[in-house]
Amino acid sequence: MKKKIILCIFFIILFFSFLIFFYFNSNNEKKLIEKKKIELIDQENREIIEERIESSNIIEDVSYSAKDTRGNEYFLKASEGIIDQNNSNYIFLKSVNGVINLKNYRLIEISSDFGKYNINNYDTIFSKNVIITYLDNKISGDYLDFSWDKNLMIISRDVILKNDKNSLRADVIEVNIKTKDMKIFMYEENKKVNIQSLN
Known part of the structure; x- marks a missing residue:
């Protein structure tokens, strides 16, 4: 009986450990994806701004x-x-x-x-x-x-x-x-x- 209780507690702890592990792992992946998205947006914005600055240096007539x-x-x-x-x-x-x-x-x-x-x-x-x-x-x-x-x-x-x-x-x-x-x-x-x- 004691063995069953110990095994049961062990599996519950293991189960929650996996849950916590997957939760933090998926959160980290989401954060990485968000970071990459932000970097891409920043880069695109930087390129647009540089393009506008460069084109704003051109004066016609x-x-x-x-x-x-x-x-x-x-x-x-x-x-x-x-x-x-x-x-x-x-x-x-x-x-x-x-x-x-x-x-x-x-x-x-x-x-x-x-x-x-x-x-x-x-x-x-x-x-x-x-x-x-x-x-x-x-x-x-x-x-x-x-x-x-x-x-x-x-x-x-x-x-x-x-x-x-x-x-x-x-x-x-x-x-x-x-x-x-x-x-x-x-x-x-x-x-x-x-x-x-x-x-």
Whole structure:
């Protein structure tokens, strides 16, 4: 009789032990599943937020303008601008058009496929298929560094200057937009600027 009671108590304890074990085990599994669900939701939300942040850096139909104390103006337009994530003072541009309107002088027009604009000092780098037109001159190249503060345009890489009279090839053309002076040179001293008369 005592053996039966002991066996019965043993099985009851064993039964409750299994119940407790399965209860805690299933709870842990539920918690793990919930944790994974939360992690997945967090990851999805993070990706959506990053996507929105990334897309919020893109601005369509960008335009900027600047005017100095002498009345000279600088206008810049682009089909698209992307704010630099490392430095918000810079904006990367696509399909860029610039106009420099100097007082008592004709317009200087600039176009390029790409650009980088500094919103603090208006300095702009134009790149790929750069074309500058002013007076009767058309200058083309692959890179233009324009500084509003220094009144300077430096165009380089496959530079060609054309007007009604001449066609000229050089490494660099430097234009001072304040004095209208132009420097044309090659990087290597032994190479000469190539000038062809069109008449």
